[in-house]
Amino acid sequence: MTTADELREVARKCRVHIVDMVYRAQAGHPGGSLSEIDLLTALYKTQLNVRPSEPKWEDRDRFILSKGHASPGMYAILAEMGFISVDDLESYRVLGGICQGHVDMKWCPGVDFSAGSLGMGLSFGMGTAIAARLDGSNRQTYVMLGDGEIQEGSVWEAAMASAHHELGNLNVILDRNRIQNDDFCETQMRMFDIPAKWKAFGWNVMEIDGHSMESIVEGLEFLAQSNDGPSILIAQTVKGKGISYMEDNPSFHGAAPNDEQYAQAMKELGVSA
């Protein structure tokens, strides 16, 4: 059993990878990668039934990063899990590199969905969940959605259909970081009572602190035990979490740090110069 302290240390390493990748590429999405990384770390380390040496193992749990621009977070955890090497992270946004700008199942081992266009992952996950049921398998599907992403109408087509089909093997983690591309969600498109919306669509709902490993692990247990229909964890997070000047700052949704900012980030993450 991985302890909360061990999870925090993996997440810290992932944060270093994330900032490295975006700084090297001078492009990418650090804010949403840093907000999701504690969730991804706990999911991969404590729940996801996958085999890094056999990424296409048929009965693996599926993880679908629907907010596919937050790819540095996923590449970081894939490297920490051993699906890819830390050296592979240098291929992020580089011609021919396995770490494409948005996660792509055709390019990177361990990636089960070619993302990049918001609002698509939950529908795809509904498909993998139905396939698991037809196979008579207990494998689970986990889908990571962004909060801005749920402004896409097709998310709600999928939410309604997944509840209709009582897909207890379908699990969503919502990264509620409250910031989208142009500005705060509250400014761009108010979403009112998000938990009530999912409940009204027939989902099991739990709210957690998306940066407390103890709270996340408890939430993942809730997902594991809710099998009568689809379930969602609404994780309250902070965009850019872990780097002081990125935190809660819409400017770092999709911008890279400069030399000075990079040095400061490394210092804050405990990396000696």
Place this chain on the structure above:
Amino acid sequence: MTKMEATRDGYGQALLELADNEKIVILEADLGKSTKSLHFRKAHPERTVSCGIGEQNMVLVAAGMAASGYIPFASTFAIFTERAFEQMRNGVARPNLPVHLCGSHGGTHTGTDGSSAQSIEDLAIYRTLPNVTVIHPSDSVSTRVLTKQLASSPSPSYMRTARNKTPVLYDDVGEDVIQIGKGIELKNGSDVAIIACGVLVSEALKAADLLAEEGIHATVVDMHTIKPLDSKLIDAVSERCGSLVTAEDHSIIGGLGGAVAEHLSTTDGTPLERVGVNDRFGESGQAHEMLELMGLNAAHIVLAAKKSISRK
């Protein structure tokens, strides 16, 4: 008396015949009665996924199932598949997942529902997607045969079927004659070649008979596969006839006519006249009235053939 059937019935029959393969699954968006997937649903409800009136979701649920080893056939009206074009592009074609999307009720031939239901651009848009095979069969038999062939394709497809009945052309033909990617020569004349797809193949045959009465001998090709295009056959009939006509119940922009014109631009530039919907929308009318109004029936194909011959 010519036997009449709708191509959508061939699609429904094919799904039933494919059902022995337990990997075949059906997805519906509340139009199974119309697209004819309902027969499969009644026989195999456990392998049929109702997506409600939600086409965008349906296409991606199919993608997720294809990525898990299933062979999904998803259908709705041709016009409503277009609503999920980006899902087809990013979620299906890009990862090259074998999702088979069928758009029924395509073209102005679909009739009295009017312009909102008359997809005249579906072949054009799906043809632009890498990895996607695009098919528009002419009769119920070829629809059944081609649908069954799709089940063993490793790549995605779009097939347009039609709502209304058209003559059965392949009742006595061996199934080996009908192959994805191979046009079928139905008449073999040397003055002009009419390359048609879908409901206009039977109109092209009528046009060939009318031309024959005037001593003009036409080749007629059923080009049921728009992509990949049978360019070898186009080259062969170009050489033999020296003039071409395309005929489709689809916009003259980007469909069969567009595909053939693109090919000719790389060869010798054989004269080509395109019979199709001339960059306009339709309206409510019976199928035969629509073909007349839009300039798509046999009489219009005859005129186009003569014009193409005059340009030799």
